[in-house]
Amino acid sequence: MDSPEACPTDRAVLGDDLGFLLGAVFRSYVRTANIVIDQIPGGARGYQVISAAVHGVALSQRGLAEQLGIDRTVMTYLLDDLEAAGLVTRRADPADRRNRHVLPTDKGRELCAATEQRLRGVEACVLEELSAAEQDQLRGLLHRVAGRAVAADPMGDACRVLSDLAAEPPRPGRRPRRS
Amino acid sequence: MDSPEACPTDRAVLGDDLGFLLGAVFRSYVRTANIVIDQIPGGARGYQVISAAVHGVALSQRGLAEQLGIDRTVMTYLLDDLEAAGLVTRRADPADRRNRHVLPTDKGRELCAATEQRLRGVEACVLEELSAAEQDQLRGLLHRVAGRAVAADPMGDACRVLSDLAAEPPRPGRRPRRS
DNA sequence: TATTGTTATACTCTATAACTATA
DNA sequence: TATAGTTATAGAGTATAACAATA
Numbered sequence: 001m002d003s004p005e006a007c008p009t010d011r012a013v014l015g016d017d018l019g020f021l022l023g024a025v026f027r028s029y030v031r032t033a034n035i036v037i038d039q040i041p042g043g044a045r046g047y048q049v050i051s052a053a054v055h056g057v058a059l060s061q062r063g064l065a066e067q068l069g070i071d072r073t074v075m076t077y078l079l080d081d082l083e084a085a086g087l088v089t090r091r092a093d094p095a096d097r098r099n100r101h102v103l104p105t106d107k108g109r110e111l112c113a114a115t116e117q118r119l120r121g122v123e124a125c126v127l128e129e130l131s132a133a134e135q136d137q138l139r140g141l142l143h144r145v146a147g148r149a150v151a152a153d154p155m156g157d158a159c160r161v162l163s164d165l166a167a168e169p170p171r172p173g174r175r176p177r178r179s
Numbered sequence: 180m181d182s183p184e185a186c187p188t189d190r191a192v193l194g195d196d197l198g199f200l201l202g203a204v205f206r207s208y209v210r211t212a213n214i215v216i217d218q219i220p221g222g223a224r225g226y227q228v229i230s231a232a233v234h235g236v237a238l239s240q241r242g243l244a245e246q247l248g249i250d251r252t253v254m255t256y257l258l259d260d261l262e263a264a265g266l267v268t269r270r271a272d273p274a275d276r277r278n279r280h281v282l283p284t285d286k287g288r289e290l291c292a293a294t295e296q297r298l299r300g301v302e303a304c305v306l307e308e309l310s311a312a313e314q315d316q317l318r319g320l321l322h323r324v325a326g327r328a329v330a331a332d333p334m335g336d337a338c339r340v341l342s343d344l345a346a347e348p349p350r351p352g353r354r355p356r357r358s
Numbered sequence: 359t360a361t362t363g364t365t366a367t368a369c370t371c372t373a374t375a376a377c378t379a380t381a
Numbered sequence: 382t383a384t385a386g387t388t389a390t391a392g393a394g395t396a397t398a399a400c401a402a403t404a
Contacts, residue, residue: 018302024325123197146203277362
């Protein structure tokens, strides 16, 4: 994907800019959360699928894929693994036999609940440095920023930054790999 | 990598847990920052290398790679591209000719400065929803959390969560792909 | 022999496009 | 014909290991 999240320890170089701070905290969370989530087939996405199956109602594979931002072909593999692990089942929609509903098994429900609880533990661990009030504060601030982010998600404007860039001089291209 | 950051829009399913909020905000930042950074060969990591070369002093490839958490073989490809684009140069260390120092060119310095400025614009854009005071507040909170995260980075403990898990019942393995 | 950097190879993940079945 | 799901193929990215030069 080639994004900043790929780089763990850059403290000395990059200072306190938002990208670094967000990346550091996010990675910290992901690193710890993975200890919990790697147990699940498909990792984080596997968990998200199970969670959606548990909390959503009889979603089709397509619906799931769109909601989670996962490609439908990937969803197939993911569900193969989850089904093989006995965490979800696929059942043809009687109304339209092209659709296949994804339903959690009892085992899937249990795993989902257990994982949610453990992830709350991970949160507490990551935010340990902050008081309860400060944790709420952080959540509130992130929530507001995220709200705007999700609203703008459809890639619509991507900010004024774009128009600034349009006026920029051309830059060297994007990594052509030699033979 | 198989981490949560791979999933863009899961608002309906995952609620307001930290992972979701962090992921949403981080992705928002990365998405916008990429508009700026994708111009640079090697993307975000290319920028980090240039930045390190500009602000650090005569780092060897190995030093760079370790500091940025990049594999040394990847660093070779990265520098090939950056050097081809005329942004950095490699020069053998007179003291130990096995080492090669990475130095920025004037062009690299210019690009670094310009990119830093644009990234500040991206920050402002992402945090637009918050007042200046709130932005400082958010930065402060993230900084404290990140401080702990980076300190604990060497994978030493990874929190008590681990020990909790050690006592857990075994889970299905990790995605064996069928033929 | 150990270390820095490079090159070659294999593997994982993802994206694309065909293919099947239902409508 | 269009859609949901599956399967197959190709590409990008990463990791691993062998290699060359220097110490």
